[in-house]
Amino acid sequence: MTLLGGLALWVACLLGVWGALTGLLGASRGRADLIASSRHAVFALCGTLLIAVLALQVALFRHDFNVEYVAAYSSRNMPTFYTWSALYAGQKGSLLFWAAVLSVFAAVAQVVTAPRHRVYLPYVGAITCLVATFFVVVMLFGGANPFERLPYTPLDGRGLNPQLQNPGMVFHPPMLYLGYISITIPFAFAMAALLSRRLDVDWLVAIRKWTLLSWLFLSVGICLGMWWAYVELGWGGYWAWDPVENASFLPWLTMTAFLHSVMIQEKRGMLKKWNLLLIIGSWLLSIFGTFLTRSGVISSVHSFTQSNVGYFFLAFLVIAGTLSFWLYARRLPDLTAESTLESIVSREASFLFNNLLFVGIAFSVLLGTLFPILSELVTGTKVTMGPPAFNRVNIPLGLALLLLTGIGPLIAWRRSSLPNLRRQFAVPVTSGVLALLVLLVAGMRDPFPIAAIALGAFVFATVVQEFVRGVVARHRQYGEGWWLAFGRLIARNRRRYGGYIVHLGIVILFIAFAGMAFKTETEATLRPGESATLKSPYGWTYTFTHLGISQYDALNRQVTAATVEVARDGRNIGRLITEKRQHVDSRGQPTFQPSTEVGIRSDLREDLYIVLAGVVNGTEQAVYRFTINPLVWWVWYGGLIVALGGLVVMWPGGGAPAVRRAQAGYAVKLVAERS
Amino acid sequence: MLEGRKVGKDISGRREFLGTVTLSVLSIIPSFQPSHAVQDSLPDSGPAGKLWDPARAGPSIPPTTAGDNNAAIQAIEKRLKCTCGCGLDVYTCRTTDFTCPVSPGLHRKVMAMAGAGMSGEQIIADFVRENGVVMLMAPPARGFNLTAYLLPGLAIVGTGAALVFAILRWARRSRPAEATAGVTSAAPATAAELDQLRHELDSIDA
Numbered sequence: 018m019t020l021l022g023g024l025a026l027w028v029a030c031l032l033g034v035w036g037a038l039t040g041l042l043g044a045s046r047g048r049a050d051l052i053a054s055s056r057h058a059v060f061a062l063c064g065t066l067l068i069a070v071l072a073l074q075v076a077l078f079r080h081d082f083n084v085e086y087v088a089a090y091s092s093r094n095m096p097t098f099y100t101w102s103a104l105y106a107g108q109k110g111s112l113l114f115w116a117a118v119l120s121v122f123a124a125v126a127q128v129v130t131a132p133r134h135r136v137y138l139p140y141v142g143a144i145t146c147l148v149a150t151f152f153v154v155v156m157l158f159g160g161a162n163p164f165e166r167l168p169y170t171p172l173d174g175r176g177l178n179p180q181l182q183n184p185g186m187v188f189h190p191p192m193l194y195l196g197y198i199s200i201t202i203p204f205a206f207a208m209a210a211l212l213s214r215r216l217d218v219d220w221l222v223a224i225r226k227w228t229l230l231s232w233l234f235l236s237v238g239i240c241l242g243m244w245w246a247y248v249e250l251g252w253g254g255y256w257a258w259d260p261v262e263n264a265s266f267l268p269w270l271t272m273t274a275f276l277h278s279v280m281i282q283e284k285r286g287m288l289k290k291w292n293l294l295l296i297i298g299s300w301l302l303s304i305f306g307t308f309l310t311r312s313g314v315i316s317s318v319h320s321f322t323q324s325n326v327g328y329f330f331l332a333f334l335v336i337a338g339t340l341s342f343w344l345y346a347r348r349l350p351d352l353t354a355e356s357t358l359e360s361i362v363s364r365e366a367s368f369l370f371n372n373l374l375f376v377g378i379a380f381s382v383l384l385g386t387l388f389p390i391l392s393e394l395v396t397g398t399k400v401t402m403g404p405p406a407f408n409r410v411n412i413p414l415g416l417a418l419l420l421l422t423g424i425g426p427l428i429a430w431r432r433s434s435l436p437n438l439r440r441q442f443a444v445p446v447t448s449g450v451l452a453l454l455v456l457l458v459a460g461m462r463d464p465f466p467i468a469a470i471a472l473g474a475f476v477f478a479t480v481v482q483e484f485v486r487g488v489v490a491r492h493r494q495y496g497e498g499w500w501l502a503f504g505r506l507i508a509r510n511r512r513r514y515g516g517y518i519v520h521l522g523i524v525i526l527f528i529a530f531a532g533m534a535f536k537t538e539t540e541a542t543l544r545p546g547e548s549a550t551l552k553s554p555y556g557w558t559y560t561f562t563h564l565g566i567s568q569y570d571a572l573n574r575q576v577t578a579a580t581v582e583v584a585r586d587g588r589n590i591g592r593l594i595t596e597k598r599q600h601v602d603s604r605g606q607p608t609f610q611p612s613t614e615v616g617i618r619s620d621l622r623e624d625l626y627i628v629l630a631g632v633v634n635g636t637e638q639a640v641y642r643f644t645i646n647p648l649v650w651w652v653w654y655g656g657l658i659v660a661l662g663g664l665v666v667m668w669p670g671g672g673a674p675a676v677r678r679a680q681a682g683y684a685v686k687l688v689a690e691r692s
Numbered sequence: 693m694l695e696g697r698k699v700g701k702d703i704s705g706r707r708e709f710l711g712t713v714t715l716s717v718l719s720i721i722p723s724f725q726p727s728h729a730v731q732d733s734l735p736d737s738g739p740a741g742k743l744w745d746p747a748r749a750g751p752s753i754p755p756t757t758a759g760d761n762n763a764a765i766q767a768i769e770k771r772l773k774c775t776c777g778c779g780l781d782v783y784t785c786r787t788t789d790f791t792c793p794v795s796p797g798l799h800r801k802v803m804a805m806a807g808a809g810m811s812g813e814q815i816i817a818d819f820v821r822e823n824g825v826v827m828l829m830a831p832p833a834r835g836f837n838l839t840a841y842l843l844p845g846l847a848i849v850g851t852g853a854a855l856v857f858a859i860l861r862w863a864r865r866s867r868p869a870e871a872t873a874g875v876t877s878a879a880p881a882t883a884a885e886l887d888q889l890r891h892e893l894d895s896i897d898a
Binding site for chain 1: 741742743744745746747748749750751752753754755756760761770771773779780781784787788790791824825826827828829830831835836837839840841843844845847848851852855856859860862863865866
C-alpha cells in the first residue's frame with residue numbers, strides 16, 4: 018500500500034501541473050478541450066491524493082513500522098481513535114492531509130458552482146491545482162515524503178505525543194486545516210476574476226458560501242484549540258498568544274473583516290479593491306501560518322519539528338504574493354467604485370471603521386509575532402513578545418471593536434438622522450451605562466474587565482433590540498405568534514440575524530475573557546487527609562482535601578491518580594481526580610516524559626482546576642496547584658453560539674424568492690419608520 | 693487573554709513583602725519551616741505511605757514553601773521568561789511543566805534575591821543584566837520596542853482620521869449631486885407610473 022501511496026504522490030504531481038497548465042491555457046485561449054481536460058485533472062488529482070491518504074492510514078492501522086512516519090507517530094497499543102489522528106499529527110502526514118483536503122475542495126468547487134459562475138472555473142481549477150501541486154512538491158522534494166522507509170523495522174513505534182492524545186486534538190487540527198485550506202477556493206475565484214477581468218459582484222456571490230465555510234471552520238478550530246490547551250496543557254488558561262495560535266487568528270481576523278465589507282460591495286458597489294485585497298491577504302496569511310508552524314523561524318510549543326520545508330513555504334509565499342499583487346495592480350483601473358459614502362453616520366462608514374480595526378488588530382498581532390525577528394535584525398537585540406506585551410496592545414483594540422459591534426447594526430445604510438439615532442441608541446446606551454454603574458457600585462476597579470462587561474451589555478442590548486423589533490414587526494404585519502415570528506424572522510433573513518447571533522457569541526466571549534482577570538490560585542503540599550483552602554472571587558471558600566494516590570496500568574500508559582475531595586463553604590460538592598501519565602509502548606518501555614492530566618469541575622460561574630504537580634520523595638505526599646478560573650464555561654458557550662450563528666448565515670435556502678420578497682415587507686416598513 | 697496585566701501591582705506593601713520573602717527563604721531550611729507553612733487539617737496523621745512505583749509519578753519534587761504562593765514573587769516571575777525554550781514565563785513554566793530543569797532554579801534564584809532585600813524591579817534588572825532583555829515577557833517600552841507597542845494604534849488612528857476626512861469630503865460632494873438627481877428623477881414620473889409603483893408595493897405587502 019505504501020508503494021501505491023508513494024506512486025500516487027508522483028502521479029498527483031504530474032496531474033497538478035497538467036491541470037494548472039490546461040486550465041490557464043484553456044481559459045485564456047477559449048479552448049473547450051483544454052478546459053475539459055483541466056476539469057478532469059482536478060477530479061483525478063483528488064482521487065490520487067485520496068489514495069495516498071488511504072495508503073498512509075492503512076500503514077498506520079497495520080502498524081507498518083518500516084515506514085518512518087508510522088514508527089514516529091503511532092504504536093501498537095495506541096487507541097484506534099488516535100491512530101486516525103496520527104495522519105496529521107506530524108509534519109509529513111499533515112502536508113499530505115493539506116493537499117488531499119484541498120483537492121477535495123477543488124473538486125467540490127467544480128461540481129457545486131452555479132452555472133452562471135462557471136466562467137471562472139477553469140482559472141479556479143488551475144489555481145487550486147497549482148497550490149495542491151506545491152504541497153505535493155514539498156513532500157516529494159522537500160524531504161517530507163510520508164511514505165519514506167527506514168533501513169530497519171522497529172518492533173514498535175514511538176506513539177503519539179501524550180498531549181495530542183486528547184479528543185480535542187482529534188478535531189482541532191482538522192478544523193483549523195479545513196479553515197486554512199478552504200480559503201484557497203475564494204482566493205482562486207478572486208484570481209479568476211482578476212485574470213478574466215470579470216470584476217463585478219458575480220465572483221463575490223460565487224465565493225459567499227466558501228468564505229463563510231472557511232470562517233466557520235477557523236472559528237470552530239480556534240475554539241477547539243483553546244479548549245484543548247485548557248484541558249490538556251495544564252497552565253490554567255486557553256490563549257497564550259503563541260505564534261502558532263496567532264497564525265490561526267490572523268486569517269480569521271481578515272476573513273471576518275471581509276464578511277463585513279463584502280456587504281458594502283454587494284449593496285453599494287464600493288470597496289472592490291479592498292475586498293480583493295482582503296481575500297488575497299487572508300490566503301497569504303493562511304500560507305504564512307503554515308510556514309510559521311513548519312519553518313522553526315519562531316519558537317512555539319505547537320511547532321512541528323524544524324526542517325527545510327520552511328524554505329519551500331517562504332519561496333512559495335514570496336512568489337505567490339508577488340504574482341497576486343502584480344495582477345491586482347494591473348487590474349486596479351477596472352476596480353472603480355460605483356458610488357461613494359454619503360455620510361460618516363452610516364452603516365457603510367461603521368463597517369469601514371470595523372474593517373480598519375480588524376485589519377489593525379491583524380497587523381498588531383502579525384507585528385508582535387514577528388517582532389522578535391525584526392528587533393534582532395534592526396537592533397541586534399533579542400526580545401520576547403509574551404502575553405503581557407500582546408495584551409497591552411490588543412485589549413484596547415479589541416474593546417474598540419466590541420464597541421463598533423454594537424454601533425454598526427444601529428446605524429442605517431447611507432445616512433442616519435438624529436431622531437433615528439436617538440431612537441436606536443437609547444436602550445443599548447442605557448444598558449451599557451447601567452452595567453457600568455452596577456460594576457462600579459459593586460466595587461470593581463479593574464478598567465479592562467469593567468469596559469468589556471459594560472460594552473458587552475451595550476452590544477447585547479443592541480442585538481436584543483434588533484430581534485425584538487423584527488419579531489414585533491412580523492407579529493403586527495402577519496399576525497404570527499411570537500415564537501413563529503421569531504423563527505421566521507431568522508429563517509427569512511439568515512444573513513442578518515445569523516450575524517447578530519454571532520455578535521451575541523462574541524459578547525459572551527469577551528465577558529468570559531474578562532472573567533480571567535479574577536483568576537485565583539494557590540500551591541500546596543498535602544499528605545492524605547490534609548486540606549488546603551482557596552477563596553473564590555464570588556466570596557465562598559473552597560476546601561480541597563487530599564484523599565490519596567492510586568497507581569494502575571491503562572492501555573498505553575501507567576497512571577498515578579490523585580483524588581481530591583472538594584467542599585464549598587464546608588459543603589461537600591464532589592471529588593476530582595488529577596493524574597500523572599507515563600506513556601509506554603507495547604513492551605512497557607517509557608516513550609515520553611510523564612504528562613499531567615488536569616482535574617476540572619466546571620459550572621457557569623467558575624472552574625475548579627486541579628493539577629498534580631508531583632509527589633514528594635515517592636510518597637503519597639502530593640504537591641498540587643489549585644486554580645479557580647471564573648467564567649471559563651462561557652468561552653465554550655460563546656464559541657458554540659458563534660458557530661451556530663455562522664451555520665445560520667450559511668444555511669442554504671430561505672424560501673422561494675417570491676415568498677422571501679413578500680415576507681420581507683416588514684423590512685420596507687421598518688426602513689420607512691426609521692427614516 | 694486578560695492575564696498578566698496585574699504584573700507588578702502586588703509589590704506595594706514593602707514591609708509585608710520583605711517579611712514574606714524572609715519567611716519564604718527561611719522556610720527552605722527544614723529547621724526553620726514555620727508551622728503554618730502547610731495547612732494540615734489532620735495534624736496527627738502519620739507519614740505519607742510510599743507509592744508502589746514512584747518512577748511513574750515523574751521526578752520527585754520538593755514540598756511547597758510559603759514563597760511559592762507569595763504574590764510578589766509570582767508577579768516577578770510572571771515578567772521573566774523561562775530559558776528552557778518553552779516560551780512561558782518562569783511562574784507558568786514551573787507550575788505547568790513539572791519536568792522543566794530550568795524554572796525551579798530560576799524560582800529559587802528569585803526567592804534568594806528577594807530574601808537578600810532586592811526589590812522586584814532590582815531583581816528583574818539583575819536578570820536582564822545577566823541574560824539580556826530577552827528574559828522579559830514584554831520588552832521595555834523604549835527605543836525600537838515602541839514600534840511594537842505604538843505602531844498598530846498609531847496606524848489605526850492615522851488611517852481612521854484619513855477615512856473620516858475622506859468620508860466627509862465624499863459626503864459634501866454627494867449632497868448637491870443627490871439634490872440635483874432628486875429633481876431630475878422625480879420630474880419624469882407620470883401619474884400612471886406612480887399608480888403602477890403603488891400597486892406593486894401593495895402586492896408586496898400582501
